[in-house]
Amino acid sequence: MPSLTIDGRALTAGTDQTILEAARAAGLGIPTLCWYPKLPIVGNCRICLVSVAGEPKLLPACATKVTDGMQVTTESHAAVQNRRGVLSLLLERYPADHLRNGGRAEPRNEFERYVMQYGVVPTPTWGRDLPLRTGDERPGDPMIRHDMTTCILCTRCVRACEDIQVVGVLDVGFRGEHAEIVVGADGDPEKAGCTWCGECVRVCPTGAIFEVMPKERFSPQQIRHPERVVRSVCPYCGVGCQVDLHVANNTVARVTSPDIEADTPNQGSTCVKGRFGYDFPQHRDRLTTPLIRRGWEKEGGCWAWKGRRGAERRGGPWKSIEGEGQQTKPGTPPRVTGKKVRQLPLLERIDMDIRDRVATPSSWYEPFREATWDEALELVAQELLRIKQQRGGDALACFSSAKCSNEENYLMMRMFRGALGTNNVDHCTRLCHSTSVAAMQRAINTAAASGSMREIEEACDVIFIAGANTTESHPVFGALIKRAHEKGATLIVADPRRTELAGRADIHLQMQPGTDVALYSAMLHHILTQGLENKEFITTRTHGFEGVREAVRAYDPDRAAKITGVPADTIRRAAELYATGPNTSTLWAMGLTQHAMGTDIVTSLLNLMFACGMIGRWGAAMLPIRGQNNVQGASDVGAIPFVYTDYQPVTDPEVRERFAKTWGVSPESLSLNKGLMVTEVVKPESGIRGMYIMGENPIISDPDIAHAEHWFLQLEFLAVQDLFLTETARYADVVLPGASFAEKTGTFVNTERRIQLAKKAVDSPGQVRGDLEILIDLSNRLGLNAPFKTADDVMREIVRVTPSWAGVTHARLEGAGLQYPVPTPDHPGTRFLFADAFPTADGKATFVPVQYTDPVELPDDAYPFVMNTGRQLYHWHTGTMTRRATGLDAREPTPIVEIHPADAARLGVAEGDLVRLTSRRNSMVTAVRVSDRVARGQVFVPFHFREAAANLLTNPILDPYAKMAELKICAVRIEPVRMPAAV
């Protein structure tokens, strides 16, 4: 450990530390421009040069390692003179006339702060030999643009793009005085693979790379000095990125990511949705008052339906989703980025602000009238109680929300169980990781990831990713995986599509959709024949292995090659890599789970994992990647039909006793029967007559929508709590306007069990109330005492009934949050689980033998293509939020279907042409995107679009254990639509 002095202060530094690192660790600042934490050191700006006693020249602090006895002076006369020199040279190509007024101007960025700190006076722009710099400017880009006149060529952006995000859109082109930042080969970020994550914006020290939206909507003063900056959690995926919301005029003006060195799950990064998808709460479609369907009237202190009856009861002047799918629509417009402004048609030069574009057709509001909160809640309470009284609590169901906080989900399930006596409480986990949960519960009695995301980068040797398009669905985690791969980890991807990760992978197992069981069984078969299994782990940590050994006997790699289409040798090589690790992490997502035999598919992967002992160590993680930002938490706090918080079964009378006591109700009023799941509710035989839906939009997200939409029409009562009048909310009797992510405080659990605190940044518009407040009020009206004022109050009750969260308080969640289990108030949280035992009765995992069966619907002559559904980078689920976010919607404004070039050629269709997709259930029209990401004979349809809803076509057949629908596979036929496009 070398000792040194910096500016007279004696320090001890790490052997490998640089002078800069040692100084920063001691809280001493040294100016830097090209240096940025975690980026590779280039040492080209020379502003960090410092004096070291005994050295004839100044030394770069960022690139010089400390040595014992070193005496460093950071602000010596020579160092300061040098810094002034560096700055004045940089200023020769920088428009700095505003800094010439004797220092009265305010520095606008990091670079100008140094200029003022060192008192450098720039020469006037008019008297210079060299012109200002130029470079690619991303004209017309909705989110990120460049003003290269202020570029100082520090190359932080180049390295951030290359080394943090592992994309490499930017580089330095040309040479000498002509050097400039180039975007791809031709200035088009799209072709260069840009993902619009904004990492370049974050690192730029001069604002040469800037965000478009804040600059267009707010004054520089408002951006530079926000009213407040509030830490929140990104409202999109399960990575749970922490974000800082900058507030101006009571709106979120801008989102920045936390310090790159701060302990956050995102390690300071965000993706395009997190950084640019924040303006949907400001959209003019926001509901600001409660709505009641016309026809409900109050008579003698009681609400009565006076409107039309029968099929017309819930109708309105709109097309059904089925109808919209059939309609011809314009083909995909060419994307506007990458063109010079003068190349754009005149209309596109005007920046469209999507907040002014109405996404909810105005006719949708016609069946409703505005109401007061008192009226609306009174009606909801009356009808829920009436149905309970007349038909029993089990005729009611609620969809809670994976977009709402733990506190809100807890209150929702508390209300339905405690006040209405039914366990019909579920949320979108059913269409997400329910099959993973079923398989994991069966094997090791757990329902969450075993490890952390960062261990992939820190300690993992082999990354096995199955059915997860991580770089688009969880982009920040995707970037981390790419970094791990660049650092030398082996990457194996099992996916029918050639996703970005599959393209980078050392091995891509491109199997036929739905043949996963055969694939993983064959890998295990090969591992067993080679004797590569972890015999010690199998003996000491598991039981039931012989059954699996028997079951995989039938799947030698040659046979599996015939089923899966993956060459046998590739399977063997992947198996050997997986088994020999030494540390292999197993990641999976919707590609495995959204199948009618999803539980078996996940089980076969778990069998492979246990046989190789790849769990319970730092670096050997089991990571089902969760979809929504709180799908984990909503399940943890019991918003699922068969458990209370912490997965305590509703069928256990002792558990019931405990909850009844906490809630102040009689134990008999709580049901001991398991409730119905999302996919079971939306069926005629479910017997559900009244529903309460919070922040979900099943009419876009459920399989076979046409039937689902029809089902909702038959309900006696429907209440929907949401930000917008969604496709589902338009059928409601009462619509309650809820608060957006920026308008409330609450906790969220990410994919690695990390409970995080999101704080309120802005006030809600109009009469909008926080979801928590609505649920508290409604609980009280339903006769269930809800003595809470704030989310903190609710959390205090949650931790009392949730043993693994016992040590959680809002105060402790400040900063990085806590990874549960947190059993005591001083417990630091748990980075990874199962080091010694599994949470089963005997502490051992159970192998469950499974057999491969063909997917339910295979392509045939009538329906020759396999359709796969999923997410796009720029959109989120049913599009309620992202289609109202300016930047995101500008990138993907219309629905598409991805078709392989060879299939497109055979069908005679080109990019942007319209085609009709028909499955055994329905048909819809959408536009072609030719892409070799899909294999021949397969197509991919994102499910975000009302006007071409993928779920019109999907198959509602369910997994026998988890009741998951077969969302990933259905057979379709494709025909070109030769009608002229409607404009």
Added chain:
Amino acid sequence: MSAGMSMHASGTEEYQAVFTGATLERLQEILTRYPNRQAALLPALWLVQEARGWISDRNMAEVAELLGLTPAYVKGVVTFYTMYHQHPVGKNFVQVCTTSPCNICGAEDVAMAFLEHTGAKELGATSPDGNWTVIEVECLGACGFATPVMINDDFIESVTPDKVPELVRKYR
């Protein structure tokens, strides 16, 4: 391989890949000489220039894809070297050294003479008949034999303005 030029920078026309058939085979042979694909970037760019006469944005993207690099990186390399052409050039490409020693010995007059006799109107522009492009370059490493000139791959020393007509005739 013909030295015929493609005038299409990019745009709506179907892009014709450079690395097919014999050119692809040559690249594969070149790749065997290097420890990784990135190292073959300069020779790969030479192949493109040989086939197309210059290197377009689309060519850069193709090379990037083939060698597992980013398009921006390839552009950075192409634009760094004067030896790679980012625009179509004439059949004969003339490089005149105008660095200090040669400049003292009248290199600029040599460059002017080339412009006059080839019909190329200015440095970097191509003559109307498409045969000539003349540029100035930094040191060609023959200061003792000013002014050195490169015409295509031929190195010619001690060029003076009066020798230019003869040279132009020779290459026409």
